[in-house]
Amino acid sequence: MSEDTSSDHKFPEQLSDILLVLDKEKKKIRAVKGMSEEGELETVAPTKKNQNQFMRVDKHGDFISNFFSNFYSQMKDPTHFSFFKVPKALAVETANKIQKHLKVPTKEGSQLMQQYEATAGKDIKQENHKTMKTKQKTTQAETNGYRYQPEQIDWETMSNLGLSKEHLEKKNLLEPLLKGYKTNQLVPVSVNLGTAVLRMDARLSLQQNKEGKVIGAIHGIRKEPNLDFPFFGHEFSKEDKENLLKKGNMGRVVDLTNPKTGETIPSIISLDRLTNELVALRTEWMKIPNEIKGIALNEAQKQTLQEGKSLHLEGMISKKGTQFNATVQFNADKRYVEFLFDRNNVQKQVQDNQQNRTHEVPKTFRGKELTDGQYEKYKDGQTVYVSGLTDKKGQKYQGYITYNKETSKTGFSFKKPNKIKEQAQPTEAYETQKAVNSEGKTNETTKNIKKPLKSGEKNPDSKEPQEQRQTPKAPAKFNGRKM
Known part of the structure; x- marks a missing residue:
């Protein structure tokens, strides 16, 4: 799929389990959805309708690298909860059986709970202290919103x-x-x-x-999105193409095929507006908020967004406290619900961004890195003197560079230009060095030379650069006293 999708999903559906949690005080069984930014457990009712929101864990992996052990280690009162690691296909059925057992205890219900109960102790024992410490550090970072160190x-x-x-x-x-x-x-x-x-x-x-x-x-950056060829097994309809180009989101859930595993993956598809890259995201990784700008979403509205469709909301409150209306939709590239009121023509916006985007001014010129002081002047459009440049034959030279903000190009001159944005012509001696050393050109004087010209030399017989040669001194004037 896109890099975003494939990197998020490390294991196929048949190799994953669902994590159920029991609140012993409320005697309620729920399916774990994830962890909020504040570190609180997020759960949903264990129903078929909510299956796409169930958090999955690696069936054969050690728990210490998954969500469970990290959450368990941070809980103020871990004995208040019990966790159950259940195959995805049996998650809803098992949750219902456990819930019935809580109301009317049976021997079969107890055995079922013992069969799937997951405890931190037995999993932590599988890890030595050093490995456990490293992995806890990683999962702690993920809980705080960071996936990598x-x-x-x-x-x-x-x-x-x-x-x-x-x-x-x-x-x-x-x-x-x-x-x-x-x-x-x-x-x-x-x-x-x-x-x-x-x-x-x-x-x-x-x-x-x-x-x-x-x-x-x-x-x-792609010149345009590739919508005429299958995308992980999905062929774009005319409506799909129009939605992607106009809104940036395809607007529906489709089944994509993982080419490596053959897994069928319900996903939504969006367009990266900066690069024209198609991005897919599994529906199970979509996080639909309970509220958007002061508007509490009901189950029907959440389901609309979960299906990748757009939703019009009225009476939202902006940061300035004013009311506004807008259409919202989940974006696979951004991984959150976005506003669509300024998305009339996404393709035109992409082209405008590419034409008008600000190019970052490079800090190196012909392999020579500028100092901080030089760089500040250079990117501001001022002329900067640079020494220590090397031509193709290893000979040193120097000159002046000027960055043109309008064209995003750099002008070079052997002499300091009279005006900041005016590029001066190089002297004859330096032109000769450049022509011979870097461009392989020769003339009658230089065609038989066997070594590269040095900075400022016009021919191999030059004893010193032409610019450094002193002109003959004029005869001294007679400073006689006027009679």
């Missing part, structure tokens, strides 16, 4: 892409990455292939590979 990222590889931890932090891009989201803006990325360098604007995200290593994913 900064130390999990291969910063050396990120540096090869022209990215650093400090740069991402400065641009406020690191936090959404650690939370499992894409960057909310395009980032300039450079990929050095040895024989070629690829530069592009892209959104970034973090994913885990098969070995569990956290890697960076690059979401490059």
